[in-house]
Amino acid sequence: MTKLFGSKYERDQKEILPVVEQIKAVTPELEELSNDELRARTLKLKATIQEAVKSEQTKIDELKQRAETEKLSIDEREAIYDEVDKIEDEITEKLNGVLDDILPEAFAIVKDTARRFKENETIEVTATDFDRELAAVKDFVEIKGEKAIYYNSWQAGGTEIVWDMVHYDVQLFGGVVLHQGKIAEMATGEGKTLVATLPVFLNALTGRGVHLVTVNDYLAKRDSEWMGPIYQFHGLSVDCIDKHQPNSEERRKAYKADVTYGTNNEFGFDYLRDNMAISPKDLVQRTHNYAIVDEVDSVLIDDARTPLIISGPVPDKGADELFMEFRPKVEKLFEAQRALVTKILAEAKQKLKSDDPKVQDEGSLLLLRAYKGLPKNKPLIKFLSEQGVKPAC
Numbered sequence: 001m002t003k004l005f006g007s008k009y010e011r012d013q014k015e016i017l018p019v020v021e022q023i024k025a026v027t028p029e030l031e032e033l034s035n036d037e038l039r040a041r042t043l044k045l046k047a048t049i050q051e052a053v054k055s056e057q058t059k060i061d062e063l064k065q066r067a068e069t070e071k072l073s074i075d076e077r078e079a080i081y082d083e084v085d086k087i088e089d090e091i092t093e094k095l096n097g098v099l100d101d102i103l104p105e106a107f108a109i110v111k112d113t114a115r116r117f118k119e120n121e122t123i124e125v126t127a128t129d130f131d132r133e134l135a136a137v138k139d140f141v142e143i144k145g146e147k148a149i150y151y152n153s154w155q156a157g158g159t160e161i162v163w164d165m166v167h168y169d170v171q172l173f174g175g176v177v178l179h180q181g182k183i184a185e186m187a188t189g190e191g192k193t194l195v196a197t198l199p200v201f202l203n204a205l206t207g208r209g210v211h212l213v214t215v216n217d218y219l220a221k222r223d224s225e226w227m228g229p230i231y232q233f234h235g236l237s238v239d240c241i242d243k244h245q246p247n248s249e250e251r252r253k254a255y256k257a258d259v260t261y262g263t264n265n266e267f268g269f270d271y272l273r274d275n276m277a278i279s280p281k282d283l284v285q286r287t288h289n290y291a292i293v294d295e296v297d298s299v300l301i302d303d304a305r306t307p308l309i310i311s312g313p314v315p316d317k318g319a320d321e322l323f324m325e326f327r328p329k330v331e332k333l334f335e336a337q338r339a340l341v342t343k344i345l346a347e348a349k350q351k352l353k354s355d356d357p358k359v360q361d362e363g364s365l366l367l368l369r370a371y372k373g374l375p376k377n378k379p380l381i382k383f384l385s386e387q388g389v390k391p392a393c
């Protein structure tokens with residue numbers, strides 16, 4: 001069978017290698033572009049994506065505005081949001097096709113960006129507002145007049161690094177595999193971290209967010225700083241949730257970044273906290289779009305054996321304080337209830353002694369009310385146990 005149809009690896013290779021050749025075919029063209037022209041190609045890809053789903057996004061905006069501004073019943077509002085969900089599914093389907101179409105050029109842009117950082121100590125481009133904001137917080141970007149200077153060295157995980165990597169064919173191959181939602185098995189040293197830059201960049205162009213899940217906070221912080229400039233050079237924001245406190249505005253902002261790094265536990269706990277949120281403003285995550293899981297066998301098999309449990313210290317006498325606060329109110333309510341039932345029971349006894357059947361019926365109804373009001377009332381139980389009372393009722 002293997003001789004006839006080939007192995008699984010050979011079939012996958014036959015399917016993906018043509019895509020790798022397409023990427024390599026685009027690369028020489030990009031190498032001839034200036035730095036500004038290369039960044040312009042990224043903006044062009046973004047525009048292509050937005051144009052492809054423009055009509056669907058307009059429909060969603062109109063439906064949401066109608067749901068928020070018009071006075072609608074719950075059923076009508078639910079029908080609107082059901083329609084929004086259907087359109088979102090259509091957008092996802094359409095985006096998948098568009099991303100597959102632009103994949104060769106997007107991957108080639110990332111590869112050529114890596115080459116430029118490797119071959120040049122500085123890269124000069126026309127400064128944008130994003131460049132200026134980045135220069136205020138990052139030391140690898142400097143603004144000189146109308147120009148932004150990107151340096152090829154920066155801090156990553158507490159160490160000064162000089163960028164010296166360019167994607168090989170095997171890494172382009174791995175990037176295609178990851179974009180397709182499959183598992184790419186690569187040995188240590190084959191550049192898994194660099195491979196991830198390709199599908200992350202491609203899927204971040206949609207503006208819907210990309211999560212890169214790692215196994216510990218050091219890798220999350222280091223990789224966000226190490227690979228970050230490759231994305232930021234093209235105007236994509238990068239952040240790491242492990243740098244910020246849970247439920248903080250900074251973490252909420254990190255989730256709004258185009259590329260968000262973090263550990264599997266923090267992503268999981270944020271998801272659990274969001275499911276317990278009372279108000280939409282308390283949510284930190286946005287709609288899930290695309291994620292890459294590093295060390296996927298460890299995260300989805302080994303770590304998954306231990307469920308995520310949200311727990312914390314209970315304040316001293318927390319439950320006792322609530323009990324002592326509500327106990328007097330409950331006792332007062334119970335006493336009022338018992339007094340009312342005692343009064344109803346006494347009245348019921350008087351009416352049941354009457355010879356008038358109509359009055360007896362009223363007594364039986366009062367007795368039922370007493371039973372519903374306090375079934376475990378001792379005088380009531382004793383009265384009901386007397387001979388002839390229950391049949392009479």
